[in-house]
Amino acid sequence: MNDSPDPIDPDALAPLSWAGVDDIVIVGGGLAGLFCALKLSPRPVTILSPTPLGDGASSAWAQGGIAAAVGLGDSAEAHALDTIAAGAGIVDENVARMMTAEAADRVADLLAYGAPFDRDLEGRLQLSREAAHSERRIVRVNGDLAGRAVMGALIQAVRRTPSIRVLEGLTAEDLVTEGRFVVGVIARPKGAARPVRVIGRAVVLATGGVGHLYAVTTNPQEARGAGLAMAARAGATLADLEFVQFHPTAIAVGRDPAPLATEALRGEGAVLVDASGRRIMAGVHPDLDLAPRDIVARAVFEAARDGGAFLDARDKVGERFPTRFPTVYAACMEAGVDPVRQPIPVAPAAHYHMGGVLTDASGRSSLDGLWVCGETASTGAHGANRLASNSLLEAVVFGARIAEDILGLFPAAPANLRAALPGLPASTPADGAAAAEIRRLMADHVGVVREAAGLSLAIAGLDRIRRAARDRDTLNMATSALLIAVAAERRKESRGGHFRADRPDADPALAHRSMLTLDDALAHLHAPLERAS
Known part of the structure; x- marks a missing residue:
């Protein structure tokens, strides 16, 4: 019985002269990959991305922001306890405490790279609250633009860093292994008769999540589990794959991917109602609309199946909607829904994967030479249910930790002062x-x-x-x-x-x-x- 397509013949691979064998190869151009590349500077790095940087990254679509205990009265320990509670009994508590303890430093790094986080009149970071957080600790940009703004800042930083080479339009398909060592990546440009082989001193997988494996998702098309499958075929150990987070408030207007109504709306007081106007979360959980996401998602799922589910922000956000949440407002208006005057139709959608390639606290996988970060990894920080806005935090914390680990193993080599190469066309999708x-x-x-x-x-x-x-x-x-x-x-x-x-x-x-x-x-x-x- 044939279990897979015919294996790629190594002798049929086209050579790739663009990457030096001393480079660190990072697969993926989202937040985790870019942040890791910047932290590796001046070590030579080659980033492979199937699309122009930012276009296919779930990070750029994140609306809420980054969770970090930087407000008065908050603490990293309180943030860790919220993370552990949301994770339903299987969070690695040491990893959660490490991640929350390093959050403030990583926010400072992002500010240094140019992230335009919201500040008040006195210059302090403005913070919002999201579900299952005990404090207001979400660092944001203009209400719902955090992902796009942070990615924009990092892309500019990467473009001006001479030690980072960017190869756009290359879709990774397999890992190159020698025994238990991962030594490179096989990737294919659009329309190429043969794939190419990119060899490096170390490989970092940051290929994103699995949302596009589902018919309804908030994730871009590129989030279809490629890194997970590549690592699995190479023999890597995987963890917590069954735990998929469904965002309860995707905007149900028939678009693919579905636009997202950020959880920050419920943090501002918006409520979930059914077709009759009854509050969906009444009697379901004491935290009502700010209950953990899995509980809210199931309640919305039932309401949507039984006649419809809606997010009503008319009272608490109202006329402020266009300026407070411009991304959500634009998506609604494009679909013919005025959220200032109408409840928004919503449904659960595949949003985030808590599972992935098993890593340790330094981002190392079970295979030598392979590090994994971002949504492709399973670090143990999220357990069975990710706490809101911990995803971008985990991406930067582990991107930095991987860089530190690799630099400790491979002392910095001089960069060749290389300019980014011209982009290639995006690769073709699956059948x-x-x-x-x-x-x-x-x-x-x-x-x-x-x-x-x-x-x-x-x-x-x-x-x-x-x-x-x-x-x-x-x-x-x-x-x-x-x-x-x-x-x-x-x-x-x-x-x-x-x-x-x-x-x-x-x-x-x-x-x-x-x-x-x-x-x-x-x-x-x-x-x-x-x-x-």
Whole structure:
């Protein structure tokens, strides 16, 4: 039985003269990758990005901001405790405390790189509050523009740093390995007859998340799990794959990806209501609309299924909407919804993956020579349910930690004062029909609410697509989706972002992280008795 497309013949690879073998190769042009590259300066770095920097990065779409205990009366310990509480019992507490303790320094770094965070008249950072935070600690830009503004600042910083070479229009497809050592990346430019091989002293995967494996998502098309699949095929250990966070307030106007109504709206007092105007969260959780995201997402899911769910900001935001939340306002108006005078139709959408490639506190994977950061990684900081605005924080904390670790292993080499190369056209997406089927299977059976029969259907369908794949993008999508579905079937309880309708309660015996390899997952396919238990 054929398990995947024909392997790439190393002798058929086109040479790539643009990258030197002494470079650190960073795969991905989002916040984690760019921040890591800047922290590695003046060490030579080559960044591979499938699109022009910023265009395909989920980081640029982040609206809320970055969580950091920088306000009066707040503390890194309080931030850590909120993170641990939101993570539903499986957060690595040492990692959470480390991350929150370094938050203020990383915000200072971003300010130094030019991030235009909001300040009050006295020059202090303006802070907002989001769900499950005990304090106002979200550092933001103009209400809902944090991701775009921070990415813009970092892109400018990268462009003017001579030690960083940017190769745009190259889509990574596989890792190059020698035994357990990762020594490079195989990537393909659009329309190229042959892929190219980029070799380096170390490889950093920062390829983003898995949201586009789902039919409804707030993530860009590039967030389809490529890094996860590449690392899995190379033999890396993966962790917590079953925990997918669904944002409860994607704007339900039929767009793909779905525009997002930031959680900061609920922090300002906007409320969730059903078609009859009844508050959705009344009687569901004492924190009402600021309850943890998994709880809010399930309540919105039920309301949307039963007639409609809406975010009503008319009373608390009202006429301030266009200036307070310009991104959300523009998305609503484009769809014919005036949020100043109308409730916004919303539905849950795949938004963030708590799982990923297992790393330690320095961002090292289980494979020598491979570091992983951003949403591609599973550091243990998020547990089963990410605390709002901790994603951008984790990206910069671990981007910096990886840079420090690599610089300690490979003393800085002189840069060649290289200019960024001209961009290449964006690479082609996966097979359209196969991609659509993957997204439908994931949305129908591995979504907000899951159960055994649906997971089995998804696993069978995804494995069929994986084995029939004839291009690397389809193979990577199907492999990542299959790994998530298998992890969801194996966790026979409900916890955080993983809810099993047939196992609705948490099992204290399962209050620990899950580990998985591709070999484990494929073996699971042939163990029907274990799967049915």
